[in-house]
Amino acid sequence: MTEPQTPLSASRIKTAQSCSWLYWCKYKLGLPEKSNDGARRGSICHLVFEVLGVPKRKKYFDEIIKSQDVFSIPSIKRLIFKHAEKEGVDDAENIQMMKEMIFNGLSYDFFGGDLSEPTEEYSEKDFDIIKNDGEISYKIRGFIDKLFLYKDQKFALIRDFKTSKDVFKGKDHTDNLQDLMYSLAVRDLFPEYANRVSEFLFLKFDLDLKAKKTGIVRMEPLDPDELVGFELQLTEIQKYLDNFTER
Incomplete structure (x- = not known):
């Protein structure tokens, strides 16, 4: 075969x-796909989960859970804003939504x-x-x-x-x-x-x-x-x- x-x-x-x-346009011609705020927010949330999923960074995870604030870790705050500005979702409403979704994901049995x-x-x-x-x-x-x-x-x-x-x-x-x-x-x-x-x-x-x-x-x-x-x-x-x- x-x-x-x-x-x-x-x-x-x-x-x-x-x-x-x-399918032809996206995968064969390689034309750029029109994105939206939801997709951009999602990619940033996934990036933060990937960064905090590394065992050596568990101290940052612990601090976020303790403070109940994703921005309690300056490097994570910078990371979110850096990518939010790049993706055009750095307004207050989008930032707040990302903070809430990220904290929600971290709070649910993040390390299994x-x-x-x-x-x-x-x-x-x-x-x-x-x-x-x-x-x-x-x-x-x-x-x-x-x-x-x-x-x-x-x-x-x-x-x-x-x-x-x-x-x-x-x-x-x-x-x-x-x-x-x-x-x-x-x-x-x-x-x-x-x-x-x-x-x-x-x-x-x-x-x-x-x-x-x-x-x-x-x-x-x-x-x-x-x-x-x-x-x-x-x-x-x-x-x-x-x-x-x-x-």
Whole structure:
């Protein structure tokens, strides 16, 4: 079977499925995508989570939690303003929204210790996986915001931060591409962790499962057959996108 060429991601697949012309413009012609304040805020929040996810910076995390103020660490304040100015979201309203979302994310089990002490933890764990075996052929690439591995339980907790204005609904909740992609990647990278759960944190909402509208969306574990079925689906998508033209 031909080696897969196009790196697949959840966003690339969703774009191709929703509008072939948009896919052509974005991924084939490389035309710049129109951004918005929400996307810019999201990229800055993710940057701060990545910076504070490094174990040696836990003292900064501790100070932020103690003071309940993201700006209590001058270097983090400078980082936010530097990128906010660059992205044009440095007005008071946008800055306040980012502060609140960042603190919300940091306050929710940021180092994965609520279950037990993780054996391993990763921030912005990248994956670039090629599989070309029999009837299965695909290439997937992406990042997992936070990944916690618990050896005794053989359990992997996959966490993704969301800054969007609403939580998942409909198919995004019941058949989520990111959940499938991340679970498949973790299965490949850490096969000994057979139990995997994806957790999406919507930072504009209360991160409490008992809240009237919680921002925690915890997916049902995927069984092995579901992942094999997804691999077959990816194989068909791979064929389509590897041979994609504007016609």
